[in-house]
Amino acid sequence: MSSVLLSAKELSRNYGQQQAVHNVSFEINKGEVLGFLGPNGAGKSTTMKMLSGNLAPNHGEIIINGYDLLTQPKQAKSHIGYLPEQPPLYKELTVKEFLSFCAQINQISSTKIKSAVDTAIDRCGLTEVTQRLIGNLSKGYQQRVGIAQAIIHTPAVVILDEPTSGLDPIQIREIRHLIRDIAKEHSVILSTHILPEVEMLCDRVQIINKGQLILSDTIEGFGLQMQTSCLLLELSFPPAIEVLQSISGVLNVENITDTLFQINYSPEHNPTNQIVSEASAQQWQLTQLTPQQHSLEDVFMKIIRDETQLNEQAV
Amino acid sequence: MLSLAKNELYRLFLSPLAWIILALSQLILAYLFLTHIDYFVQIQAKISAIPGAPGVTELIAIPLLSNAATLLLLIAPLVTMRLIAEERRNESLPLLLSAPLSTHQIVLGKYLGTFGFFMVLLILISLMPLSLSLGSQLDFGLLASGLLGLALLLASFTSIGLYLSSLTRQPTIAAMTTFASLFLLWIIDWAGNTQITAESENLFSWLSLLRHYQSLLQGEINSSDIVYYLIVISTFLILTIRRLDSERLN
Numbered sequence: 001m002s003s004v005l006l007s008a009k010e011l012s013r014n015y016g017q018q019q020a021v022h023n024v025s026f027e028i029n030k031g032e033v034l035g036f037l038g039p040n041g042a043g044k045s046t047t048m049k050m051l052s053g054n055l056a057p058n059h060g061e062i063i064i065n066g067y068d069l070l071t072q073p074k075q076a077k078s079h080i081g082y083l084p085e086q087p088p089l090y091k092e093l094t095v096k097e098f099l100s101f102c103a104q105i106n107q108i109s110s111t112k113i114k115s116a117v118d119t120a121i122d123r124c125g126l127t128e129v130t131q132r133l134i135g136n137l138s139k140g141y142q143q144r145v146g147i148a149q150a151i152i153h154t155p156a157v158v159i160l161d162e163p164t165s166g167l168d169p170i171q172i173r174e175i176r177h178l179i180r181d182i183a184k185e186h187s188v189i190l191s192t193h194i195l196p197e198v199e200m201l202c203d204r205v206q207i208i209n210k211g212q213l214i215l216s217d218t219i220e221g222f223g224l225q226m227q228t229s230c231l232l233l234e235l236s237f238p239p240a241i242e243v244l245q246s247i248s249g250v251l252n253v254e255n256i257t258d259t260l261f262q263i264n265y266s267p268e269h270n271p272t273n274q275i276v277s278e279a280s281a282q283q284w285q286l287t288q289l290t291p292q293q294h295s296l297e298d299v300f301m302k303i304i305r306d307e308t309q310l311n312e313q314a315v
Numbered sequence: 316m317l318s319l320a321k322n323e324l325y326r327l328f329l330s331p332l333a334w335i336i337l338a339l340s341q342l343i344l345a346y347l348f349l350t351h352i353d354y355f356v357q358i359q360a361k362i363s364a365i366p367g368a369p370g371v372t373e374l375i376a377i378p379l380l381s382n383a384a385t386l387l388l389l390i391a392p393l394v395t396m397r398l399i400a401e402e403r404r405n406e407s408l409p410l411l412l413s414a415p416l417s418t419h420q421i422v423l424g425k426y427l428g429t430f431g432f433f434m435v436l437l438i439l440i441s442l443m444p445l446s447l448s449l450g451s452q453l454d455f456g457l458l459a460s461g462l463l464g465l466a467l468l469l470a471s472f473t474s475i476g477l478y479l480s481s482l483t484r485q486p487t488i489a490a491m492t493t494f495a496s497l498f499l500l501w502i503i504d505w506a507g508n509t510q511i512t513a514e515s516e517n518l519f520s521w522l523s524l525l526r527h528y529q530s531l532l533q534g535e536i537n538s539s540d541i542v543y544y545l546i547v548i549s550t551f552l553i554l555t556i557r558r559l560d561s562e563r564l565n
Contacts, residue, residue: 052413056564078415088410092329104318105414149410 003030005156005187006051006080011060013046020046021057022211028157033183035202035219036191043211044191045085048161051189052082065156078107081155081186085162087146091135095126095145098134099152106153116152124148124178140171144178151182158186164197176201198222207303215303231263231272232256234288235279247274262292316420316427319411323428327394333432336390340383341439347382348443351375372454376444377532380461383440384468384528387433388497391469394432395476396490398425399559403484412563422555426477433469437462457534464531467544471524472497474551481558500524 007027013020021043028034038044049055051062053069053076062069067076090098099120103113121130124144129137134145143163150158163179164172179201182188192198198205198219205222207215215222233244236259244253244261249271254262265271272289279286327333355374362368402408411421441462447453475496480489504523520526524547527540 049409052409054409054412054563074415074417077413080413082409082413084406084409086406088407089405090326090407091405092326097325101318101322102410102414104322105411105416107415 004028005030005065006189007063008047008051009061009063011047011050011057011062013043013050013055013057020211021050023060024208024211024213025060026206026213026216028187028189030156030187031183032204033179033188033190033202035198035205036189036208037193037195037198037205038191038208039193042208044193044208045161046211047208048082048084048159048189048191052080052084052159053077054082054084078153079156081150081153081158083146083150083158083160083163085165087142088149089134089142089145092133094131094133095121095137095148096130098145099148102149102152108153116154120148120152123151123181125174138171140167140174143167143171143175147175147178147182151186154185156187157189158182159189161191162193163190164192164194230292231265231275232288232290232292233261233263233275234259234286235261236285236287238284239282244275247271247278249274260288316416316424319416319421319424320427320431323398323425324431327428327432332393336394337436337439340386340390340436343386344379344383344440344443348375348379351378370454371447371451372444372457375447376453376458377461379444380440380465381529381532384465384525387436387465387469387472388501389494391433391472391476391497392490392493395429395473395480395493396486397480398429398477398489399481399555400483400486400489404486418556418559422477422552422559426473426552429473429477430470433473434466437466437469440465454534460534460536461532463536464528464540467531467541468524468528471544471547471551474548474555475500478551478555478558481555497524 004027009025011024012022024043024047026034036044036047046055050057051069053073056070062076064076065079067079069076090101093101096117099117100113103116104110108116121127124147126141126144126148129141134142137145147160147163150160160179164175167175176197179188179190183201188201190198190201202219204218205215206213238244238259238261241253241255241261244250244263249265249269251264251266254264256262263271263275272291275289276286278284352375355371358374399408402411416424441458444453444458472493476489476493479492479496480486482492483489500522501524504520504526521543527543530537530540
C-alpha cells in the first residue's frame with residue numbers, strides 16, 4: 001500500500017458554543033484524490049482551514065508527511081499547498097510578480113524561483129496572461145492563479161476548498177481538467193458540494209454533515225450504494241402486464257404510461273436477457289431498456305437522512 | 316522575511332497613495348522650509364553680533380524636523396492602516412498563514428517593508444536641510460540626532476499602526492484608531508504641564524512620544540529616550556504577533 005501523506009486524527013473545532021467539526025479522522029495516501037462532500041455549513045471549510053494551518057484545532061492532531069502541523073508548523077506547511085474558497089491574491093500585481101512572491105515565501109531558493117514560476121504558469125495554462133494584472137483577469141483565470149500559487153512549491157498535498165464555486169460551466173470544466181492534471185503529481189484534497197464533481201475527480205469520498213464524517217468510501221463503493229434493481233422498459237406493442245410479470249426474476253411491474261414500464265427485480269436474478277429475447281420473439285418492438293440508477297443526489301440525501309434518523313432513534 | 320518586506324514596499328509603490336504621500340509631504344515641508352529660511356534671513360543681521368547665537372541648523376533644520384513629525388503623525392495612519400486590515404478584507408491573509416512562515420516573520424516582514432517606506436520619506440526630508448550645507452556651515456551632530464529622533468518616532472508610529480491594523484478588517488477603522496492613539500500619546504504630557512502632582516507629571520511626560528523627540532531635537536541623545544522608543548516598538552510588535560496567533564486559536 002502506498003505511503004500515507006497526511007493523516008488527521010480526531011479533529012474537533014468549536015466556534016464558541018457551536019461545534020463546527022467533531023471528531024473527524026482520515027488519511028490520504030500518495031497520488032490519491034480525496035473528495036470532501038457536504039452541504040454548505042457542514043464543516044468542510046473549517047476542516048480545510050485546520051489542515052492548512054490557518055486554524056488550530058481544539059483537539060486532535062494533523063501529521064503531514066511525517067511532520068506534526070502543531071509542533072513543527074514550518075516543515076509541515078512546506079508540504080502543503082492551500083487554495084481557500086476565496087483565492088488569496090494581490091490584485092495589484094501581475095501574475096508573474098505574484099507567483100514569484102509566492103515562490104519566495106515558500107522558501108524556494110532564489111536560483112530556482114524562475115523555473116518554479118514558469119512551471120506553475122505552464123501547468124495552469126497562464127502563459128498568455130503572465131504580464132497582466134491579477135485584478136483584471138476573469139474569475140476563471142484568477143482561480144487558476146490561485147491553483148498555481150498552491151502548487152508552486154510542489155507540495156505533497158494540495159488542498160482545494162470549493163475550487164469550482166462561482167465559475168461558469170466552461171470554466172468549471174477547465175478547472176476540473178486542471179485538477180485532474182495536478183492529481184497526477186500531487187495528492188489532492190478537494191471540498192465541494194457538487195456531486196458529479198466528486199464522481200469525476202475523486203478516488204475516495206468522504207461525506208461530512210454537521211461536523212461529523214458520516215461516510216468514507218472509495219468512489220466504486222460509493223457507486224455501489226447507488227445501484228438499484230430497477231429497469232425502465234419501453235415497448236411499442238406491449239403485452240398484458242401479467243405477461244411481463246411472469247418473466248422469471250421480475251418482482252413487480254408498474255405502468256408509467258401505456259408503453260412505458262418500470263420493472264423491479266431481485267438483485268441476484270437479473271431478467272434483462274430474458275426480456276430482450278422475449279421481446280424479439282413476441283415482436284413487442286423494444287424501444288428502450290435502461291437500468292435505473294439513483295442519482296448521487298438521492299444517495300447523498302439518503303445517507304444524510306439515514307444518519308439523522310439513526311440519531312433520532314438513539315435519542 | 317525580507318522578501319515579505321520587499322513585496323510590501325513594492326506593493327505600496329504600486330498604489331498611487333505612496334506617491335501622493337511622498338509628493339504632498341514634500342510640497343508642504345518645502346513651503347515650511349522656505350518660511351524658516353525667510354525668518355532666518357530676517358533676523359540674521361540682528362543675531363550675527365551675539366556670540367554663541369543659534370545658527371542655521373537650530374533655526375531652520377530643527378524646526379523643519381519638528382514640523383515633519385507633526386505632519387507624519389497625520390500621514391502614518393494612512394500608510395499603516397492597510398497592512399493587515401486590507402489583507403483580511405481581500406481574504407489574502409491565508410496566503411501568508413499557510414506558507415511556511417512563522418507569525419513573527421510575517422509581522423516583522425510587514426513592519427520592515429512599511430518602515431522602509433518611511434525611511435525613503437525621511438531621506439527626502441533630510442535632503443532639504445542638507446542642501447543648506449552648499450552655502451553654509453551645518454551642525455551635523457545636531458542634525459543627525461534630530462534625524463535619529465524622527466526615525467525612531469516613525470518606527471514607533473509604524474509599530475502602533477501595525478498593531479491597530481491587525482485588530483480589524485476595516486482599513487478606515489485602523490486609520491482612525493491609529494490616529495487617535497498617536498495623537499493621545501503626542502499630547503499626553505499636557506496633563507503633566509498642569510502640574511497636578513509631580514508623580515503624574517513624570518509618568519505622563521515619560522509616556523509622551525513628543526517629549527522624547529524634543530530632547531533628541533536639542534541634540535541630547537539620552538539612552539532613556541532611545542530605550543523608550545525601543546520599548547514602544549517591541550511592545551506593539553509583540554502584541555501584533557500575539558494577536559495573529561490568537562486568531563488562529565480562537
